[in-house]
Amino acid sequence: MTQDQIKNLEKELWDAADELRGNSKLTAAEYKDPLLGLVLLSFAQNRYEDAKISIAKSLPINPRTGTQREATKDDYAGAGAIMLPEKAKYDHLAALPESEDIAEAINNAMKLIEAEYPDLAGILPKSYQEFDDKLLRDLVRVFNKDAVRHAKGDVFGRIYEFFLMKFSMQGAGAQEGGEFFTPPSLVNLIVNFIQPNHGIIHDPACGSGGMFVQTAHFIHDHENKSVNEAITVYGTELKSNNTKLAKMNLAIHGIEGKIIEGNSFYTNPHNLTEKCDFVMANPPFNVDKVDAKNKFLAEDERLPFGAPLTGAGSIGNGNYLWMQYFYSYLNATGRAGFVMASSATDAGNAEKRIRKELIETGAVECIVSVGNNFFYTRSLPCHVWFYNKGKKPESKNKILMIDARNTFRKVSTTINDFSEEQLEGLTAIMQLFRGEKPVVGKDNAWFKDKFPTGKYEDVEGLCKIVDIEEVAAQDYSLTPGRYVGVVVTLDMDFDYHGRMTEIHSELATLNEEANALMQQIQNVGL
DSSP: OOHHHHHHHHHHHHHHHHHHHHTSSOOHHHHHHHHHHHHHHHHHHHHHHHHHHHHHHHOOBOTTTOOBOOOOHHHHHHTTOOOOOGGGOHHHHHTOOTTSOHHHHHHHHHHHHHHHOGGGTTTSOOOGGGSOHHHHHHHHHHTTSHHHHTOOTTHHHHHHHHHHHHHHHTTHHHHTTSOOOOOHHHHHHHHHHHOOOSEEEEETTOTTSHHHHHHHHHHHHHOSSOHHHHEEEEEEESSHHHHHHHHHHHHHHTOOEEEEEOOTTTOOTTOOTTTEEEEEEOOOSSOOOOOTTOHHHHTOTTOTTOOOBOTTSOBSOSHHHHHHHHHHHEEEEEEEEEEEEGGGGTOOHHHHHHHHHHHHTTOEEEEEEEOTTOSSSOOOOEEEEEEETTOOGGGTTEEEEEEETTOOEEOSSSOEEOOHHHHHHHHHHHHHHTTOOOOOOTTOHHHHHHOTTSSOOOBTTTEEEEEHHHHHHTTTOOOTHHHHOOOOOOOTTSOHHHHHHHHHHHHHHHHHHHHHHHHHHHHSOO
16 A cells, blocks of 8 residues: 555545544544544454464464364464454454444453453453444444455554544544644654664653654664564553553554553653663643652652752742653663753743753753644644753764744644655754764755755754853853844845835824824813
8 A cells, every 4th residue: 555545545534434423422532532442443353364364374284183273362462463352353343233232342342352462451442332323333334444454564553643643633632631642743853853763762751652653663764673673662641541542552553662651740660760762752841730749759860950949849840850851761872852841941940950950961962943833732832852962072062953933834724844855854954963964855945945065054043053151151041043043034026115105104194193183182171
């Protein structure tokens, strides 16, 4: 199946499923998990059928009886599939007569799969009785198309991620009280900049696990290894529902990993301090109810620069807790990339003190300003921070500032993203900063326009390499706009003379009206 065919299939399935929801009383949040559960059921059947064929070719024949032995659960596990009980097969559910209770049948199928696959125990949705019988049967038919049944490779993973994105656009995360999805442009920016190609990968605010999925794509494209040979992933997630989504996401992409439900402010469940090769995250911004008196937090080894306490001894904002966690998780050569509220680059008081100490470690490698409308449910701008403890000695005291607020593609009136050309160009700036050969297509006009020689140079309004002394002179601000300057562009086609004439005319009219009003007021007798 080509990329275009996969995109068409994603859209076709989403449109059909979304139309069915439109005719029901269910909210996006209520519809999301059961629908994603059906995607997983369909995926399980697909993997089972492929494994059945390959196992049949490899099973030994008993020389005495001349018969092939029966396939076992271990045979299927070795082939990356679940040995599905008959009543857990999607085919069985799709062919169920209308006299049967399909909601109960699907709930039972989920329980049977959890019993066969311990990693999914307690994870799969089992609330299909909330669905109208006709809606549920129609949904099952949507995922029983030939194109879905015969899909190969990571098509189901693509469908799962596409549906997560669509539900996020519909505000399902906000309805549930927490976001679960980071837009692909920001995830791709992080993955491209830190290049997570080996070792331990950690996301302590992992949502639905999107950082791990994009890492798997990166390894597939750049390494001659399977994902599970190259990396081990660990995630922590506060929200119970998001934890389930992340576990299903890893299962459907064939990624082995450990996701734990927990509060990263008060626990360090994976004990990965100074052990991670890569850390990626999009933590919740500006969390204001962290308990400063919590005993674990007071003794937390992940806070080398202390808690960001206010004068009253409380923690007014969790941003600088997260930023210290990410720094502390890294080993001696580790890299981190994370999304952060824009206010954090200039925050004062205790946060400024911690930022100063972070900068002086030499581990802050790059800050990228991102404009409005990259998130699906929030219009606020953000920054993406990058740490690198393995910087080259000549770069140890330097930070790459990128102001990408004017770099975006308009997807809709409320959503922006980076085009592939822009993302490749931004990645090339980081590669040039590190002294690496940039990977840029010959037809990348965005990059050629900014860097005509193909070599790094500071570009006004876009990027600048600064040293720590310059940052200190700016009161330790890490806002790229302070350093890269502003590009003043003249629109040569604009009629400046005509517009000034209009403004003078409007001003004259306003003055006449003001004088007339003044005259009326003065004529009023007291």
